[in-house]
Amino acid sequence: MPFLRGYGATRFLSTETPHSGQQAALAHDLLSLLDALNLERALLGGYDWDGRAACIVAALHPSRVRGLVSVNGYNIQNLATALRPADPVKKHSMWYQYYLHGERGRNGLTENRRAFCRLLWEQWSSTWHFDDDVFARSAVAFENPDFVDVVVHSYRHRYGLVDGDPQFDDMERRLSELPAITVPTITLEGDADGVSPPGGRHANAKRFTRRHENRIVANAGHNLPQEAPEAFTDAILDIHAWAR
16 A cells, blocks of 8 residues: 555655645545546545545545445544543543644654654554564654654644645535545444544444444554454455445
8 A cells, every 4th residue: 555645655746735744635645546546436444544534535525435444433533623621631642742733842753753653652552562573664654754744734733733735625624514424334443542442432423324333353452453454354344245
């Protein structure tokens, strides 16, 4: 699979393009990929940022999506509530987002990106005992020269601290309505997820208006596709069967 913008070997085609990490930008990239591959309809699956892109495309362009597998449920950001206070325990696990709101955080990510990301892996997936080689294979992707800009923009935009790329204003407006996902969907949650514990997104279950099943995966943390590949693959195969 191709990397997300700001990761791996990706590059912006123009130096004038804003290095946006907002949710609409990720969805735009996924749609562009489908177009480039001449895929009229695809089965989409992912977690975290790529899962968010998949949810958005499924919600706004259901004709392009046969079915969806989404880790952490309805993964579209509700920017209207971004500044609303939340439970301190939950916010404690999101320290990295607030750290990146300041320039000290940007500098810290720039200078210590591998150590920074490894710490997050360990906190998000406490039951996953990955080794140095497993981490190193992923950490190569963080060396992209645009990585820091895209990541920092993502965590600042979602809290209203910076503007988004103007070309995505209309998409963000549509997303502010929290559109329903009208394609068959399986959502997955790891019972050891250190940043998005299971149950926290049940209020959004009503946003799946077609066949929907939520599965709790035992002994899995945040990076569920890598930690529990069998569970993720089973969900993909089941959605494929549902969508026939």
